């Protein structure tokens with residue numbers, strides 16, 4: 288099923304007409320994306336003709352049962368998996384074409400990932416965690432953002448010299464968000480950010496994602512099982528058996 292934005296409800300225009308006129312204005316666009324694993328009787332359609340358009344500034348949530356295809360969606364949107372068919376446009380660039388190297392470069396330049404529990408490196412301070420992506424995206428060193436400023440923005444400047452084991456789950460997640468944003472990506476892909484957090488911290492983290500999306504004009508896709516936090520999202524989609532539909 289096609290998933291498009293409501294007229295007037297989304298933070299930016301997102302119509303098919305505008306998309307075709309200037310795809311670069313759009314954060315993330317998936318058109319007719321399918322992903323199959325195996326073949327014959329073992330064939331699994333992890334994604335089945337998925338259409339999705341997430342505008343700069345929009346926080347889109349994806350919910351759905353286990354095995355529905357949510358991780359596959361993030362993998363394809365982030366250029367980690369190549370779809371069997373369809374197009375994935377990030378800031379107007381098609382992530383499905385070109386060499387693995389070229390796709391990896393696009394990923395480093397335009398996409399940030401936030402994982403469950405922050406996924407931080409144990410030996411590095413918060414400041415160095417946030418600096419790290421700039422080492423791997425040389426062109427972003429100038430265009431990217433100041434790590435300390437970013438830590439301040441997520442409320443972590445006063446703990447910049449701490450290592451992950453000296454931080455709470457919510458604090459680790461904030462550092463993970465700062466790290467994902469330091470390259471000034473156009474798209475942020477977020478996998479279960481509240482899985483390890485209590486209710487209050489979950490709300491704080493998703494509110495932070497919503498604020499960052501708007502302030503920085505980033506298109507954010509967040510996979511979550513946590514229906515409590517959907518109130519902070521601009522759009523909500525459900526994935527069932529590889530098919531995506533709009534819930535709200």
Ligand SMILES: Nc1ncnc2c1ncn2[C@@H]1O[C@H](COP(=O)(O)OP(=O)(O)OP(=O)(O)O)[C@@H](O)[C@H]1O
Pocket residue numbers: 324325331332333351352353354355356357358359360
């Ligand atoms: N490499 C693979 N080979 C074969 N099947 C796979 C592979 N990766 C995923 N699948 C299948 O694709 C489907 C979608 O998996 P996916 O991990 O995207 O689901 P999910 O919604 O993220 O699940 P969960 O909520 O449990 O993380 C499942 O049926 C899964 O078994």
